[in-house]
Amino acid sequence: MKPTLRDIQMGNNEQLSNKITIKKAPTFEEAAEAIKVFCNEELKRQIVIAKRVIKGYPPQTSFSNLKITYHTSKRFYKSRGGRRGGKPFITLSLYKWIQNLMCGESHCTFDEYALIENDRQIGEVNGSIEKCLSALIAHELSHAIQHALKANMSDSSMVFGYNKTQFKKPHGYAWRYIYGLLRKYAVNEAK
Numbered sequence: 291m292k293p294t295l296r297d298i299q300m301g302n303n304e305q306l307s308n309k310i311t312i313k314k315a316p317t318f319e320e321a322a323e324a325i326k327v328f329c330n331e332e333l334k335r336q337i338v339i340a341k342r343v344i345k346g347y348p349p350q351t352s353f354s355n356l357k358i359t360y361h362t363s364k365r366f367y368k369s370r371g372g373r374r375g376g377k378p379f380i381t382l383s384l385y386k387w388i389q390n391l392m393c394g395e396s397h398c399t400f401d402e403y404a405l406i407e408n409d410r411q412i413g414e415v416n417g418s419i420e421k422c423l424s425a426l427i428a429h430e431l432s433h434a435i436q437h438a439l440k441a442n443m444s445d446s447s448m449v450f451g452y453n454k455t456q457f458k459k460p461h462g463y464a465w466r467y468i469y470g471l472l473r474k475y476a477v478n479e480a481k
């Protein structure tokens with residue numbers, strides 16, 4: 291039987307399925323590798339949840355179809371998600387998180403855009419590195435989902451009550467709706 295939203299909320303999905311385990315005082319390369327492994331697993335977990343909670347989840351945004359790039363250099367400070375050449379992609383900038391992991395930082399902050407930073411559901415996140423990375427992944431995955439859905443919309447069609455113009459906006463209401471579901475079911479309750 292398919293789990294209900296409440297099952298997902300109350301069940302195993304409350305726990306992040308994986309933790310970053312690493313020896314003390316890791317090198318930059320070791321920390322980067324551990325974070326990449328975590329992000330891959332976390333993306334898979336979030337896509338499973340997203341398929342359950344987002345009606346009409348676009349199949350193009352499955353884990354195997356998603357082009358994932360990890361940047362570890364300080365120069366690439368901006369994470370992104372969306373659609374390029376007709377394919378969904380996610381690019382994660384990991385430098386800050388590698389630094390945090392190397393410093394043994396246990397309490398981190400994932401900043402959100404000023405417009406939503408104080409929102410109870412989709413605002414700034416404080417917690418473990420895993421929880422912050424989970425929020426980062428949810429943010430960028432939501433962009434990939436948003437653009438995959440938009441690609442199938444006509445100018446007059448509505449999805450989740452939003453028109454194509456709303457789906458074009460980077461952090462507009464259509465994106466916020468998708469991100470809100472991911473944050474609620476995959477991130478906010480996670481330890």
Ligand SMILES: [Zn+2]
Nearest residue numbers: 429433460461
């Ligand atoms: Zn964004």
